Amino acid sequence: MPSLIQNTRTILGAISFAVLTTVCILAMPIISHADETASMLQPGEYIQGLAHKRAKEPFVLQRLTERTYMVSVRTHNSTFYVSDTGVLVFDPLSEGMGQKILDAIRFTTDLPVTGLVYSHYHTDHLADAQLFVDAAKAEGVSLRIIAPMAVAEQGERYGNAFPVPTEIIQKNPGSFSFGKLSVRVETLGDTHSVDNTMFLLEQEKVLVYPDTVEPEDLLPFFRLVGILEVVAMEEALRYVKTLDWEFLNTGHGNVGSKGDIDRHLELINDIRDATGTALKEVPFEKFIAPPSDAMLWVYNFQEAVADSAVEKLRLKYGKQPRFDAVMRSHVEVMTHNLIHYPSK
Numbered sequence: 001m002p003s004l005i006q007n008t009r010t011i012l013g014a015i016s017f018a019v020l021t022t023v024c025i026l027a028m029p030i031i032s033h034a035d036e037t038a039s040m041l042q043p044g045e046y047i048q049g050l051a052h053k054r055a056k057e058p059f060v061l062q063r064l065t066e067r068t069y070m071v072s073v074r075t076h077n078s079t080f081y082v083s084d085t086g087v088l089v090f091d092p093l094s095e096g097m098g099q100k101i102l103d104a105i106r107f108t109t110d111l112p113v114t115g116l117v118y119s120h121y122h123t124d125h126l127a128d129a130q131l132f133v134d135a136a137k138a139e140g141v142s143l144r145i146i147a148p149m150a151v152a153e154q155g156e157r158y159g160n161a162f163p164v165p166t167e168i169i170q171k172n173p174g175s176f177s178f179g180k181l182s183v184r185v186e187t188l189g190d191t192h193s194v195d196n197t198m199f200l201l202e203q204e205k206v207l208v209y210p211d212t213v214e215p216e217d218l219l220p221f222f223r224l225v226g227i228l229e230v231v232a233m234e235e236a237l238r239y240v241k242t243l244d245w246e247f248l249n250t251g252h253g254n255v256g257s258k259g260d261i262d263r264h265l266e267l268i269n270d271i272r273d274a275t276g277t278a279l280k281e282v283p284f285e286k287f288i289a290p291p292s293d294a295m296l297w298v299y300n301f302q303e304a305v306a307d308s309a310v311e312k313l314r315l316k317y318g319k320q321p322r323f324d325a326v327m328r329s330h331v332e333v334m335t336h337n338l339i340h341y342p343s344k
């Protein structure tokens, strides 16, 4: 009899341990290859050491809300939302990063990916879409591929290199639903591209707006992320700041907030001021050399303007690790914007 009680106690103990372990695992706020990120963030807070982790880990998974996650793979980020019946992914990424997104999703749920959103028709954000089509087929589920009209049109223009959308958001602004989630969809003009689109996950208060600002790192990819028109981007950023959200995923850098948009707008202003002043200070006549081609005069003038503007900006931004790598390109794109677009 005593041994039966002992055995019963042992069995009950093992069951309690198993239950406790399961509850602990289910209650974990974050599931990540990097345990240090195992906490929810407050709005405005960054994932600690993300630049280092994204270089070391296959992926870094950060839970933003009850149902929404940011997954960082090497240079890019994607966003996914877990509904009661399936997962919605914003941007499949490329170069095998899509598989890492699928791996990351498996850390949070066994539900299949049933929705895929295209933010804009750029290869680095969309080229792994076929992996998601294949995964859905393997699981025997249908995959919604959702694209704003502007993105679908770019796809047609460039030969639909990626799986074609199954749903096109006709209106701008427009919307779609995924389970209980409502997503506001808005393409905001000649910014990073003609089709670059923001997505507001309304109930989650998460904004997905790729290739705009670079949270935490401040100095973004070259030429202000390949910007088309600086003023259009400033207007778009001021507009999205008025919407109701707490967390931002721009496809690169850390988790963002409205503070990151403010810092980016300040950066653009500083680059405009420095470049505008340099354009006034450097005399074009100095570079007119009649025997040479006129384009060489312009080239030498623009080089002198860039030299001058970069030195002005060094005072405030020189300590940024990327300053010497990217600032000159930001000045060059600003020079062309100031020449081509009238100021408002």
Ligand SMILES: [Zn+2]
Pocket: 120, 122, 125, 192, 193, 211
């Ligand atoms: Zn892009």
